[in-house]
Amino acid sequence: MNEWQQRVEDNVRRVRERIARAAERSGRRPADVTLVAVTKYVDSRIARQLLDAGCHDLAESRPQQLWEKAEQLADQPVRWHLVGHLQRNKIRRTLPLIWLLHSGDNARLLDELDKEAARRETPVPLLLEVNISGEAAKHGFEPDDVERVLEQLDRYQWLSVRGLMTMAHLTSDLNVARADFAALRQLRDRLVDRCPPGHSLDELSMGMSGDFEEAIAEGATMVRVGSALFEGVLG
Numbered sequence: 001m002n003e004w005q006q007r008v009e010d011n012v013r014r015v016r017e018r019i020a021r022a023a024e025r026s027g028r029r030p031a032d033v034t035l036v037a038v039t040k041y042v043d044s045r046i047a048r049q050l051l052d053a054g055c056h057d058l059a060e061s062r063p064q065q066l067w068e069k070a071e072q073l074a075d076q077p078v079r080w081h082l083v084g085h086l087q088r089n090k091i092r093r094t095l096p097l098i099w100l101l102h103s104g105d106n107a108r109l110l111d112e113l114d115k116e117a118a119r120r121e122t123p124v125p126l127l128l129e130v131n132i133s134g135e136a137a138k139h140g141f142e143p144d145d146v147e148r149v150l151e152q153l154d155r156y157q158w159l160s161v162r163g164l165m166t167m168a169h170l171t172s173d174l175n176v177a178r179a180d181f182a183a184l185r186q187l188r189d190r191l192v193d194r195c196p197p198g199h200s201l202d203e204l205s206m207g208m209s210g211d212f213e214e215a216i217a218e219g220a221t222m223v224r225v226g227s228a229l230f231e232g233v234l235g
């Protein structure tokens with residue numbers, strides 16, 4: 001085993017332990033929180049070590065990087081997640097590769113996803129990204145618009161909404177991040193009865209390296225962790 005492999009393995013173990021403890025502290029089961037490993041900082045050789053360490057849910061934030069890594073890891077049982085913005089002209093190449101799209105972030109994208117899914121006759125599981133922080137640089141539906149999106153889901157034959165995703169305010173203040181996560185959970189709790197058949201709001205994708213414990217305390221079912229898995233590996 002080389003040195004990087006050992007480090008990645010140790011990091012995965014540590015992050016999993018922190019996830020388990022955070023879940024237990026809020027009376028949840030560790031198995032109810034999926035670790036989604038964000039590989040955007042590393043090449044596919046290092047990403048491969050995540051698989052050796054038992055991590056099969058991998059994510060990229062840019063479609064092209066996902067295409068590349070998916071090809072380089074085609075021999076591995078990866079469930080690919082796209083967690084960043086998907087441009088409409090990249091839908092066709094991306095859909096066959098992914099297990100879950102976390103970034104359903106605007107109505108035109110949903111229209112185009114449904115069309116391509118119809119062409120492929122294959123449903124698209126996705127999360128609706130919500131701009132909880134209201135920061136202009138962020139993608140996602142405004143919190144007040146999510147109800148209308150749910151009401152209009154019957155226009156789509158091939159989309160299957162599974163939950164909501166958000167990014168907290170860009171801040172090191174964990175209280176601010178936690179309030180953002182609480183706001184996403186409360187939005188979900190408010191809208192869950194409005195969710196039409198064939199869709200659900202079970203999944204909450206929230207929390208990254210700096211704040212995943214706060215997200216788990218507020219109900220995250222998926223945490224998207226990148227840098228914490230590569231400590232000692234990246235420069």
Ligand SMILES: *Cc1c(COP(=O)(O)O)cnc(C)c1O
Binds near residue numbers: 038040208210225228
């Ligand atoms: C990069 C990224 C992450 C992981 O960030 P870290 O702070 O490195 O854990 C999670 N979600 C999205 C959307 C990202 O782009």
